[in-house]
Amino acid sequence: MKKGSKISNAVIKRLPRYRRYLNELNRKGVDKISSRELSDLIGYTASQIRQDLNNFGGFGQQGYGYNVEALYNEISSILGLDKEYKMVIVGAGNLGQAIANHTSYYKAGFVVCSLFEVNPKLIGIKINDIDVRDCEELVQYIEDNAIDIGIICTTKDAAQEVADRMSFAGIKGIWNFAAVDLEVPESVAVENVHLSDGLHSLAYHINRNHYLS
Amino acid sequence: MKKGSKISNAVIKRLPRYRRYLNELNRKGVDKISSRELSDLIGYTASQIRQDLNNFGGFGQQGYGYNVEALYNEISSILGLDKEYKMVIVGAGNLGQAIANHTSYYKAGFVVCSLFEVNPKLIGIKINDIDVRDCEELVQYIEDNAIDIGIICTTKDAAQEVADRMSFAGIKGIWNFAAVDLEVPESVAVENVHLSDGLHSLAYHINRNHYLS
Known part of the structure; x- marks a missing residue:
């Protein structure tokens, strides 16, 4: 990647998707791929793809296409997936447990170190071999263990206070899986998960025949 | 919306986000908003916003801006959120239960009618007052109850067979919450949830100071 260059947020949001498809191609033994073939696969236009990937010094060669493995590795490195991240989950209900399960499948280095709860029935148990601790210990634990990422799986009402403690x-x-916009210091990056957005897009597609007629 | 006009998938993917912010503004009693103010809020450029919203006949008036409630209602209607959708969830583990919980908060009409499982320990119980049925009954249940949307919360390995039954x-x-690309007939719309994409974008932002230095 070119030093000092600025990559827009929108491009960053698309990179994980490129990476997924490149991983799949790599697994299938595909060495190289053109922007047109990538376009058929991913659903972005070929020109969009060339523009996006040009941000990183231009991996494509005219008449050859992209080297699948090199591009996959480069995108992984740009995203920072060649490092390990220590995480905690706050909220050990169904969603917190599902996320703890889910991330355990990741090959990349996202490690859940502990869960935190306010419900005394859950404090002290283990989920997937991970301890569930009292939420009161959250700040100390993050400091002591140099935790990188906090995952919020609490109710909407509790989320801001949890974010405050994490930021502190x-x-x-x-x-953030809670359906609320968090206020955090500029030094803290936030990625909100809005599950319902996907369901709303789906509703559109279910109705498209009606709307396009 | 103009009859017969074609809206790109990318615009459709952005609409739920517009809708969320408009809903918040409406709740706060804001009547009208300019594309520039919307831009500050949502993070898309003002010109992108004008272009997106022009797809729907142009709700904005020069020097006035957009009528928040009218635009919210129009986007809701375009997405098809003025209707009710009957849903089933296959996989009643932590994720399936979390999704059943999650969707119960939606004000829009997405109703989970039943969960389905292969695990005999879960078949017959109720989650959030919703019955967990044997997966063998899935096809019959979808047909009998005119189910619109199937939510797949199974393992990666089971997902395609579940999708086949739903399509049939x-x-x-x-x-689809399973980390696998499904093959379905053209008549079936699919929305894949890729939770890890968000985590990967987050990794980038955590490292951005390093990369942008």
């Missing part, structure tokens, strides 16, 4: 303890990023 | 039974859309 020096967390670097928050992955 | 005449489902209109699939909301």
